[in-house]
């Protein structure tokens with residue numbers, strides 16, 4: 317089978333890959349830092365470069381895939397105003413560059429977490445898995461879902477923005493999106509120390525603890541909080557008891573809404589701290605679940621799951637993801 321051109325527009329990296337959609341293997345990969353100038357044309361220009369380099373001398377299938385940070389308008393093939401890219405450029409064209417220099421005719425565009433969910437589902441199809449929820453806990457919290465073997469993409473490709481479900485209606489923490497009480501505002505890698513600082517200010521983390529000392533000295537590394545938790549620090553114990561509850565509530569709410577057979581957990585915060593999730597988060601889910609607990613599994617592709625998933629979507633011709641620029 318011909319390789320599929322697939323592109324991943326991340327907040328930090330742009331990746332262009334050639335993917336073998338049957339073996340689910342990345343055959344060739346070129347990456348470049350995502351421009352942070354805020355200029356609308358900067359990302360399309362950088363995309364042309366990585367796509368040109370990856371397709372040089374290669375034959376590719378006529379359908380290509382794009383996985384991208386959101387929010388997006390998949391039909392028009394644009395990223396609207398990504399909160400995680402400096403300058404928040406508007407209406408960034410992620411399809412035009414792929415068509416112009418990739419030698420392809422059709423482009424299928426997905427939110428990166430939806431693409432990852434498709435990759436994880438496709439990797440398990442020989443087991444007969446039809447219902448899968450993918451959740452990533454990293455700088456942010458995101459998710460994608462395939463139900464009855466159909467990806468759930470939503471009106472413009474932004475379905476399952478799970479990091480922004482409300483896990484605390486008191487709205488104790490404000491979220492980067494402008495909302496309050498969202499899962500991501502408490503428990504993502506980018507926000508958990510802000511949550512800890514707030515708890516410290518409110519006297520809910522003992523000021524004599526090592527975590528309090530780390531926060532007061534300006535510490536910014538969430539992995540240090542995990543280390544103190546494992547070392548038995550009292551302040552970290554207070555923080556992580558709350559984090560476990562927030563993660564369990566978020567995950568269980570998603571399972572109650574979607575009824576997946578498999579829950580794939582990924583993202584750097586999860587993958588580096590699986591002991592915390594297995595020991596404290598997953599067992600707590602049962603107190604929020606009305607449905608049978610899904611089987612919890614690790615991701616098959618690591619950082620490559622968005623490019624693999626977008627390639628699979630292109631080969632399957634997933635109608636809702638087909639871009640019609642200008643239409």
Ligand SMILES: [Zn+2]
Pocket residue numbers: 479480491492493494495496498500
């Ligand atoms: Zn939010």
